[in-house]
Amino acid sequence: MTVRLPGRFSVFALATLAFIQLMFGVQGLLSPGIAQADLAGHGGPVNGLTISSDGKAVLTAGFDYSVILWDLESEEERHRLEGHDAAVNAVAFLPDGSKALSASDDQVVILWDLTAGTELRRYTGHQGKVVDLAVSADGRFAASASWDLTVRIWDLQAESDASEPVLLQHRAPVNAVAFLADKGLVVTGAADSTIRIWEAETGKLTQQMSAHDFGVSAISVAADGRHAVSSSADETLRYWDLETGDEIAVLRGHQGAVLAAAISQDGRLAASGGTDGKLRIWRLDSEFYSPQDVSHKGVVWSLAFTPEADVLISAGADALARVWRLDENGNQRTDGVQTTAAGAVAPDYADIPGAWQFRKCAICHSLTDDDEHKAGPSLHGVFGRRVGTLEGYSYSPALRDGDLIWDEESIDALFRLGPDVVTPGSKMPIQRIPKDEDRAELIEFLKRAAGYHNGTGAPTAPARDASGSTPGETGGVRSDGAPKRDADKTGARD
Structure with a gap:
C-alpha cells in the first residue's frame, strides 16, 4: 500500500520500494505456521x-485477475469469476x-451473481486502481x-447505469474504506495518514483524525460501528473509538x-499482518493487549474473521488463503483439527523434488487415470x-483447437x-x-508422478522419420522462446 514519507520520498516511491521488499525480501526467511487448511487456487498473490x-x-x-468463491x-x-483485465x-x-463485488487495478468494480457465477454489472468512473470495497x-x-x-459511493439499487455516485474527495490515494453499521456513515483511510468519517448519502465530511505516522493501509470496524482498528507502514495497529475520535491503544x-x-464482530479480538510475515492476534479485552502470533509464509495482504471469531483467514504473497482455527482467547486450536492442506500432494510422491512446486497445481489438477477432473484436466x-x-474434460476453444504437445520444453515454456x-x-x-x-524440479516431478501418454510411465523412443522428427514431438522452441507447434512437425497426434 502507498504511504506518505517526508522529504524527497513520494507516496509512489515507497509503494515501489515496498513491492520489492514484499515480493523478494521476505519469502523464505520465515517458516510457515501450521494452518488448518490452505485455500490454494490462485496463480499469484492473494490480494x-x-x-x-x-x-x-x-x-x-x-x-491473477480472478476471484474465487470457496465453501469454507x-x-x-x-x-x-473472471472478468477483470x-x-x-x-x-x-x-x-x-447471493451477490458480491470485486475491485481491480483495471479501475472497474464488478457486481457478480454468485449462484450462477456470472457478471451482472460494471461500475466505472475511477481514474486509478481500486484497492478496497465495502457494502452497507x-x-x-x-x-x-x-x-x-x-x-465513490454507489447506489446498488439504482436501475440506471448512468446514476452518479457520491464522491468523497481526498488529498492522497485512498487505501481503505468501511461502513459504520447502521449509522449511514463511511470511514476511510488514506496515504496522508488520516482517517475520515463521512455521511454516505451526502458525502459530507463529519470527522477527521491524524491517525498514524505514515499512511493508513487498512481499516476494520466492529459490528457496533464504533470500535475499529487501523494499520500502517509505521509498524503499528491502532485501536479506535470512532464516536469520540479517541485512540484507545497503539x-x-x-x-x-x-x-x-x-x-x-464482537470487538474482542483483532488481527494484523504485514511485511514481516507475522500474523498477530490481539486480545482487545485484555488490559495488556498481549499478542498471540504465528509465522505466515511471506507477506500478509488481507485478514478476516468469521462472525463467531472462531476462524481467522489470512491472504498473502504466497498465493494462499490460510485458515486458522481459534479458541475463545484467540489462540490457535490444534485439538482434533485436520491439518492437511488443500492441494496436498499424494504421499507416494510427496518426497520427490518438485512436489512443493506442484502443490498449487494440485488444487486444479489430479494425477490419476480415473477420470478425476478438478478445475483443470487430469x-x-x-x-x-x-x-x-x-x-x-470441457476445454476452452483455444485449447480444444490447439496443436501444442506437452513435453519438457513446452511445459518449461x-x-x-x-x-x-x-x-x-x-x-x-x-x-x-x-x-x-x-x-526443472516440477518437470521431473511430473515425469515421475504423471507419466507419459503411452502409458508406460517412461518415454518411448520411436524411430525418427526422414525429417529427423519423432511422431508427436514438438521439437524445441521458436526464436521468440515459445514452444514450436505440432503443425511444424510430422506424425500422428492424439
Whole structure:
C-alpha cells in the first residue's frame, strides 16, 4: 500500500520500494505456521479476501485477475469469476450472500451473481486502481476506494447505469474504506495518514483524525460501528473509538509495515499482518493487549474473521488463503483439527523434488487415470499428449483447437513465459516460475508422478522419420522462446 514519507520520498516511491521488499525480501526467511487448511487456487498473490455473513463462504481476490468463491466447510472452490483485465485487489459480499463485488487495478468494480457465477454489472468512473470495497449493512450502497484520491459511493439499487455516485474527495490515494453499521456513515483511510468519517448519502465530511505516522493501509470496524482498528507502514495497529475520535491503544510488535487489519464482530479480538510475515492476534479485552502470533509464509495482504471469531483467514504473497482455527482467547486450536492442506500432494510422491512446486497445481489438477477432473484436466499421462484432447474434460476453444504437445520444453515454456503467452485464451490462471531449477524440479516431478501418454510411465523412443522428427514431438522452441507447434512437425497426434 502507498504511504506518505517526508522529504524527497513520494507516496509512489515507497509503494515501489515496498513491492520489492514484499515480493523478494521476505519469502523464505520465515517458516510457515501450521494452518488448518490452505485455500490454494490462485496463480499469484492473494490480494484480498472476505467472509460471508453466515461464515460459510469465502471470496478471494487474486493478482491473477480472478476471484474465487470457496465453501469454507469443505474448503472447495465453488466458482472462479473472471472478468477483470488486471489484478483484483478487493472483494465484498452483499448481505444475503447471493451477490458480491470485486475491485481491480483495471479501475472497474464488478457486481457478480454468485449462484450462477456470472457478471451482472460494471461500475466505472475511477481514474486509478481500486484497492478496497465495502457494502452497507442493508445492501443498498457500496463504497470503492481508489488511488485516484477518491472514494465513490454507489447506489446498488439504482436501475440506471448512468446514476452518479457520491464522491468523497481526498488529498492522497485512498487505501481503505468501511461502513459504520447502521449509522449511514463511511470511514476511510488514506496515504496522508488520516482517517475520515463521512455521511454516505451526502458525502459530507463529519470527522477527521491524524491517525498514524505514515499512511493508513487498512481499516476494520466492529459490528457496533464504533470500535475499529487501523494499520500502517509505521509498524503499528491502532485501536479506535470512532464516536469520540479517541485512540484507545497503539499495538506494537511488527518489524515492518502492517498492511492488513481485522477486528472481530464482537470487538474482542483483532488481527494484523504485514511485511514481516507475522500474523498477530490481539486480545482487545485484555488490559495488556498481549499478542498471540504465528509465522505466515511471506507477506500478509488481507485478514478476516468469521462472525463467531472462531476462524481467522489470512491472504498473502504466497498465493494462499490460510485458515486458522481459534479458541475463545484467540489462540490457535490444534485439538482434533485436520491439518492437511488443500492441494496436498499424494504421499507416494510427496518426497520427490518438485512436489512443493506442484502443490498449487494440485488444487486444479489430479494425477490419476480415473477420470478425476478438478478445475483443470487430469495430468495423468500428460507427456506426449496434445492439448485439449483428454476425454471428459470441457476445454476452452483455444485449447480444444490447439496443436501444442506437452513435453519438457513446452511445459518449461508454460511456466517460464506464462500461460497467457503459451496457451493464450485458455482458462489457466496467469502464473510463472522464474527460477530455472524450480521449473526443472516440477518437470521431473511430473515425469515421475504423471507419466507419459503411452502409458508406460517412461518415454518411448520411436524411430525418427526422414525429417529427423519423432511422431508427436514438438521439437524445441521458436526464436521468440515459445514452444514450436505440432503443425511444424510430422506424425500422428492424439
